[in-house]
Amino acid sequence: MSTTATGPTAFAPAVAAFLSTPVHKSYHGGRWVEAADGQTFDVLDPGAGTKIATVTSLKKADVDKAVDSAAEAFTSSGWATMQIAERAARLHRIADAVEKRKHEFAQVEALDCGKIYSQAEADVQNFIDTFRYFADLSQAVNYRQVIAVKHHEAWVARHPWGPCGFIIPWNFPFLLAGWGLAPALAAGNTCVLKPAEDTPLSALYLCHVIEELDLLPAGVLNVVTGLGETAGSAISQNPRFRRMSFTGSPEVGRLVAEAAGRNLIPVKCELGGKGAAVIFNDVDIPATAQKLVDAITFHAGQVCCDATRWLIQRDIYDDFVGECLGRMKSVQIGYQFDDGSQMGPVVSAKQRARVLGYLQKGVADGADLILEGGEAQISGKNGFYVKPALLAGSLNNVAAREEIFGPVAFLAPFASEEEGVRLANDTDYGLGNSVWSSDLQRCARVAEAFRSGNGWINAHNVIVHGVPYGGIGKSGMGGGVVSPETLNDYLRPISVVRPLQ
Ligand code: NAD
Secondary structure, eight states, X not given: OOSSOOSGGGSOHHHHHHHTOSXXXXXXXXXXXXXXXXXXXXXXXXXXXXXXXXXXXXXXXXXXXXXXXXXXXXXXXXXXXXXXXHHHHHHHHHHHHHHHTHHHHHHHHHHHHOOOHHHHXXXXXXXXXXXXXXXXXXXXXXSEEEOOBTTEEEEEEEEEOSEEEEEOOSSSHHHHHHHHHHHHHHTTOEEEEEOOTTOOHHHHHHHHHHHHHTOSOTTSEEEOOOOIIIIIHHHHHOTTOSEEEEESOHHHHHHHHHHHHHTTOOEEEXXXXXXXXXXXXXXXXXXXXXXXXXXXXXXXXOOTTOEEEEEEEGGGHHHHHHHHHHHHHTOOBOOXXXXXXXXXXXXXXXXXXXXXXXXXXXXXXTOEEEEOOEEOOBTTBOSOOEEOEXXXXXXXXHHHHSOOOSSEEEEEEEOSHXXXXXXXXXXXXXXXXXXXXXXXXXXXXXXXXXXXXXXXESOSSOOOTTSOBOOOGGGEESOOBSSHHHHHHTEEEEEEEXXXX
């Protein structure tokens, strides 16, 4: 089968069987469970606009039972007390199983979130890498750190916390499930994951594989499906969790942090962004323009850390914009499984309306529409397609200040290094900014001057296992992901002290 499957008839047999499931149930306590009230919700293929699955819609009482399963598994399944190397081996077996079925997972993911197939494959590879990274790292942690102090025997012991809750969005469902689950599991915790209602399928597919191969004790991994305001809210309110992790919009992040805060449960929030690229006049203009066009059209711009404000040094502004225009216009929009498609649909009609709405609001607020954007039609497909767009003007414009989450960049000139940095930092968000210049000393200076969790040099959207990735301000709080600190976040320290005299 080619890497760009052409549709449902080309699905791997295991994927076809999975998709024929009449009602996809949630998985908790090692069992497949439906909502007590029998309610379900539909999941669509964003590229075709057609229904692909019916999924059980859990309510609070159902979700609470899943959390009970995770709590029970923490105390009695043996996962929390298992030898570190044995637990790490289980994580590698999960990575092996996903690797063996990479094509299947990529098909499910591409179908469910409208992601270009090759990009879905890269996300699956990232999940595998994340599990292997934390499996290996967990074996290098000092779980009993002796502290040399006078007149006392002392050490810090590190233990898993208990049940951990995860609420994730729809833009990178499988990759983000990996970023959340792998460190928590490696540390010996049990997990309850709520995927977004638009994209629950890859997490459920994972549960099928884990169950079939008996890779985890029952109740260690639980996946609950449902709507944000019911199932998601139930996760955030449950007092039995010991750690909570939310990835999504700042608006919902605030609700989750408030609810978990009432139970004094620490929350890690990975939220939205309004990243800037600061482009100096000594760049290779065509190469830099291409990289930024690739970044903003990657997954139709539905990337939290994307470069959405392109700040261009004034003397190359016109040349740079000209290079970008041609490249944006030539991006091939198409169905996520079709050969040649470079940019697929956005995830839903709601998301398409959001992107188109911001174009209108931006223009009404005084922005120049350099590249019009708008709805795109794909022959034979009734999905949610939008064209890439470029806006320019005052950075106080609503489209320059608020997160659009689509293939839309806002352009503005700057004169000096000081002004470039100041404009980049003039936002409530603080996730990822980039600096583009052939002067690497200047790049290092500017990257450190950014008020954001990440500063990238001559590239954008650079996330590497081992390097902390997180946001500040409206982009997040409570620690980042994919680094040694992340594993530490899932280990509870206890200081043990014995006076010697
Ligand atoms: P969202 O906040 O609407 O939803 C995220 C998750 O929260 C979903 O699972 C949803 O069901 C759930 N939810 C909704 N209402 C809830 C409630 N009242 N209580 C509890 N849970 C609730 O976000 P989205 O539209 O799915 O995703 C887009 C956002 O995610 C963007 O802002 C994007 O920047 C952000 N994001 C951030 C990162 C990061 O690493 N910083 C990564 C990916 C996405």
